[in-house]
Amino acid sequence: MLPYLIIAVLIVLAVVIVARLVRPRQDPVDSFRRQIDALSPEARRPTIDQVRDAAEESGETEEDES
């Protein structure tokens, strides 16, 4: 039983090592492009609008309460 177990562990280890070696490296140009795109004003608009809307909403609520 034990030899089979050792063989199974070795096979799993080999698969993991091979998978790591053949894993495609992230293209630095593509990664830089994606970062710059994510920083564009268009990409940032939803985050900023979301917070502005929430602030306006809470401002209106406060006015109603007063």
Add this chain to the structure above:
Amino acid sequence: MARDLAIDLGTANTLVYMKGRGIVLNEPSVIALNRQTGEVLATGREAWQMIGRTPGYIVAVRPLRGGAITDFEITERMIRLLLQRVGVSRFTRPKVVICVPSAITEVERRAVTDAARRAGAAEASLIEQPMAAAIGADLPIDEPVGNMVIDIGGGTSETAVISLGGIVSLEAVRVGSFDIDAAIQNHVRREHGIAIGERTAEEIKVAIGSADPTVDENQAEVRGRDLMTGLPKTVVLTPDEVRSAIEDVVSSIVASVIRCLSKAPPELSQDFLVRGMYLVGGGGLLRGLAERIERETEVPVRMSNVPLEAVVLGAGHVIEHYEALKGMFMGARR
């Protein structure tokens, strides 16, 4: 599954942004503890109201100074309570992006990430405050142009030149608006012989403090304890004397801005004359500070539309686009 979070763990205030929801918490970075049992009695605004007004067995403390953790255990407890308040439990561990001053040491960085992980974060990444502030202030940092941001917080002041999504030059000093409060406290003690608390000093700064002479200046009545008699006493402070009391702190902030400008590449320097510099952070709200920096650098200074929220907004944007922007985390660019 917990929603991922962005935290602006400031010396003065802590803000939390939740992915898809926006800013869900904005409270002073203060915790009140029972000195004898070590139990947490209050956090945030409630604890802030206790500063300087507690009986002997309660202590209300700010666990961060100069943007760095001074008491690891208390900070961890404060973060844990904050995370609980925004719905993080033992079974829902979110990814967390935390904004920290760029000048913190490797040890201080590890203290922040360890505190966040122990408090319930599955993954804790750090981002420099000026970078987050530039994103949150909506500056065009995706373009190859010079964007300059000055972030004046409670314990640190940082100036950065940012272009194409990266920091080009940076200057940070561990001086902030708490040092202005301390300078006012010292002045009142030395010149008027009365002791005032941290909160009173802050109120004086807000009421009559300024970095440069401004129009419609008023005097302020200050109440404290006479150091000689021990009795309550009232004195009148003028804007001029407050200005001279805080001059050292203000000059050191302005000097760091000038150093950052002088380190910037000439191609980007010319952009500042057209685009100006952007002021963010609570310390930037000091009256006359923008005018003072503008006068000394001869570069236009503009106030951000969201000076207090810019940093957490920027970190919030990073958490919204985590995969695309994870290369901006501290340590990821090495």
